[in-house]
Amino acid sequence: MARSDRIVILTGAGVSAESGLGTFRDEGGLWAKFDPMKLATPEAFADDPETVLGFYNARRANLSDAKANAAHHALAELEQNWMMDGRSDFLLVTQNIDDLHEQAGSASLLHMHGELLRTRCSLCDHLFYDREDMAIDRLCPACTKAGGLRPHVVWFGEMPLGLDQIYAALSRCDLFVAIGTSGTVYPAAGFVSEARRNGAHTVELTLEPGEISDFFSERHYGPATEVVPEWVQGLG
Structure with missing residues (x-):
């Protein structure tokens, strides 16, 4: 393919699976074990905040043991080399709420589904980095009220973050x-079509073909820790 100057990368749960973090929709994934309507909606939080917070506290504990893998490091290296080469535009969009891209050194990063290690107060909208357990009686450090702290994650029925920035980047990207x-999940599932409409070369790197694989002009299948570093190295 021709030299590209503007790149948008979208990552999902498969990039973190080899770091010990569960996927969601695969067989044996989180939503096969837990009912998302009881754990990942504003209504669930209103009805049973203790159970919802307990689930996300457990996920924070799981994340504390996870380390960035070879795929995360390859993408961080790609970003550094991309910008050093004077190429003008790089955006890494992740559907993941973990911090493994940050661990690897990625900087031009947008968490469209929020961040597990941030807490938001639903009463005053204060947002802060947080590794402590959330609890209904814990006070917000800004408004000093209890009962409003929740994980800064996008639940079912809520709008993903940063969509204006993402679509602007897709409208001008070459790759x-x-x-x-x-x-399978929109709006992210539609990003490849948006990029194609604007003339971008499209690449899929995943464990196996998915529902929209035919939309990609280039496809590589296998574990993320293998296919991502190989693809990055092949870019030159």
Whole structure:
């Protein structure tokens, strides 16, 4: 393919699976074990905040043991080299709420589904980095009220974050890459079509073909820790 100057990369749960973090929609994934309507909606939080907070506290504990893998490091290296080469535009969009891209050194990063290690107060909208357990009687450090602290994650029925920035980047990118994502959840599942409409070369890097694999002009299948570093190295 021709030299690209503007790149958008989308990552999903598959890029973090080899770091010990569960996927969601695969067989044995989180939503096969837990009912998302009881754990990941504003209504669930209102009805049973203790259970919802307990689930996300457990996920924070799981994340504390996870380390960035070779795929995360390859993408961080790609970003550094991309910008050093004077190429003008790089955006890494992740559907993941973990911090493994940050661990690896990625900087041009947008968490469209929020961040597990941030807490938001639903009473005053204060947002802060947080590794402590959330609890209904814990006070917000800003408004000093209890009962409003929740994980800064996008629940079912809520709008993903940063969509204006994402669509602006898709409208001008030369290269769009989807890594470790099932292609079943919108709006992210529609990003490849948006990029194609604007003339971008499209690449899929995932464990196996997904529902929208035919939309990609280039496809590589296998574990993320293998296919992502190989693809990055092949870019030159």
